[in-house]
Amino acid sequence: MPKSLHQRAVEHLGSRIVDGSIPAGEVIVAAELESELSVSRSVIREAVRVLASAGLVVSTKRVGIRVLPPADWNPFDPLVIRWRLAGDGQGAQLRSLTELRVAVEPMAAELAAEHAPAEFCGELLNLAAQMRHAGRSGDLASFLELDIRFHAMVLAASGNEMFANLANPIAETLRGRTELGLMPEHPHEEALAWHQGVADAISAHEPHRARESMELIMRRTNEEICGVWAHKPRLFPQPRA
Incomplete structure (x- = not known):
């Protein structure tokens, strides 16, 4: 068809x-x-x-x-995420996924520093360098795709398949933020340095530093967009039996 x-x-x-x-x-x-x-x-x-x-x-x-x-509804489905971001559910959707990222990605970075194979480390270093170049040159389209790839690679490098499967929902959120004008016009130098710090720490097998660098990224992300959901009610679905 x-x-x-x-x-x-x-x-x-x-x-x-x-x-x-x-x-x-x-x-x-x-x-x-x-x-x-x-x-x-x-x-x-x-x-x-x-x-x-x-x-x-x-x-x-x-x-x-x-x-x-x-x-x-499946809250992790990329289509559901995209449709919620386009409507009145935008604030609640951004809050849910940002809080999930704050909770999961620092742990993923820590695990990656402990367990990532050499090829993952090399790819992360390469992505961090490309992100710095794209960010400084103002190529936001390339930066977005590199950012998506970087965070997906950290999740995969953790060796936790459930973490790795969060890559698509996170990618949809990053694209949605960009389309909605909720990304900085130019990536902050600090953020570029923190991404490099994550890649360096994972490659050097330094779990504590990897976690700290990712926590800085996530904290900045939360601060940049928390105003979008400031007055949105939280959702309290009943636990399934």
Whole structure:
């Protein structure tokens, strides 16, 4: 099927569910979607599969496509993150992921300094150098992609596969911050130095210094954007049995 049709159907449904235009509990009929979007049943079926994997809908035989409440959504799904960042859930989304990063990434850096294979160390040093060059030259597009790669590499170098799987949600958040104008126009020299410090400490197998440098990065990140969620209520989902 044409990819653009599939993406159009996913965006049409997913963004409206996340922003509340299609409320939880509503049942969507596939035939009506086909007519509304002028697409085939196979396009709708594939779009529903994507949304179901993110916890937004469930398809029930002889009933239709039922919209699920936010408590059922996968908060780590990059699509859910992107749609929340684009709407009223922006502040809460940024807060949740920033707090997650503050908690996890310093530990990941510490573990990476203890366990990272040599090729990971070399790549981190290379990325830190490229980030410094891109940041100082004002190439923000390149800097963003290098920053995403750097943090993904630290998570992977920890040797913890659950940490490593946070790379995509973090990447979506970094891209979202950039698109929303919530990144500095030019990376701070301190931040560039701290990224270099993380890479150096991991390569030198100095866990305490790696953790400290990453904590400085995360603290600066939190300070830069905490105003966005200052008055947003926290979410308290019920623990699952």
